[in-house]
Amino acid sequence: MEDTRLWQKRRLYSLTLKAAMLLSAAITVGLVLFIIVYVVWNGAQHLSWELLTTSPSYLTGNIGILPDILNTLYMVITTLAVVLPIGIGAAIYLTEYANHPRLISWIEFTTETLSGIPSIIFGLVGMLAFAQMFGFGTSILAGALTLVMMNLPIIIRTTQESLKTVPNSYREGAFALGAGKSRVVFTVVLPKCVAGIVSGTILTIGRILGETAALLYTAGLAHVATGYFSAIFKSGATLTVSLYVYAKEQGEFQVAFAIATILLILTFIINQVAYQVTRLSRTKE
Known part of the structure; x- marks a missing residue:
């Protein structure tokens, strides 16, 4: 019972x-x-073709988001151009070269702490450091460098985990054939980590697309479409910043929802690409 x-x-x-x-x-x-x-x-x-391919004009009352799309593209390119070499290089050093456990743990602790800082604080630091101290002003370059600080932990962590998945037998076999340390890292280990690095890069792009608070302080609110090399030194609003401006400052909720729809589509595409890359890497293994 x-x-x-x-x-x-x-x-x-x-x-x-x-x-x-x-x-x-x-x-x-x-x-x-x-x-x-x-x-x-x-x-x-x-959503309309006119909205996507025209620039806003206060004289005619036209609303277009082409400059915002270009600014977002410029922001992604500039951020990745800086964060990938630094992040991948740091991960390679921590995994393959560093011999002091205390130094490794300290750097990893610092990296984890960096990933937990609110984005608004990054924006404040970016404004004071890049916009004022280094003289970049309110520009896409200042915003991109701020996003570099925010996304370094993602690149470092994903690259580290990818490097750790490579069997030591690969390294030992290369060393036995007489290859040096650098040759082993760049010709044997790194090619096996491409999928992991690509996944981390895609996640970074997703975070860049979704960031607003830090860019309000550093990148500005301008809606002007210019070439890349001139635009990065000027103020430029990304899609998320434009969404905030149209919804909060101008009350254009229709445009804000249209931009939000574009961002959702981009987020879905990025997630699918990341999933397919991860799936492909597992299949090859």
Whole structure:
């Protein structure tokens, strides 16, 4: 009798936990679907070719986001051009060259701390350091350098984990054939980590596309379309900053929802690319 009651209690406890987990999963999926449907429903109907390919004009009252799209592209290119060499180089040093455990743990602790700092603080530091101290002013370059600080932990961590997955037998075999340390790293180890580095790069692009607070302080709010080499030294609003300006400052919620729809589409594409890269790397292994 007591065994039956104990079994019933355990079964009730198991069913309760299962129901709670299913409810949590349903709430999570429901919230995601609600946000996607709500944004796309309100934004897709306001998307147009004119909106995507023209510049805003206060004289004619035209609203276009072409400069914002170009500024976002410039921001991504500039940030990746700086953060990838630094991040990958740091990860290679920590994994392949560093011999002092205390130094490695200190650098890793610093990196983890950097990833937990709120973006608004990065924006304040970027404004004081890059915009004022280094004289870049409010520009895409200042915003990109600020995003470099924010995204370094992602590149370092993903590259480190990729390097650690390469079997030591690969390194030992190369050393046995007479290859030097640098040759082993760059011709044997790194080619096996391309998928992981690409995944980290894609995640970084996603974070760049979604950042707003730090860029308000450093990149500015200008909507002017120019060439890359002249634009990076000028103020330029990205899509997320423009969304904030149109919704909060100008009350153009239709345009804001259209930009939000574009960002959702870009986020979906980035996530799919990251998933496919990860899946391809696992298949090759």
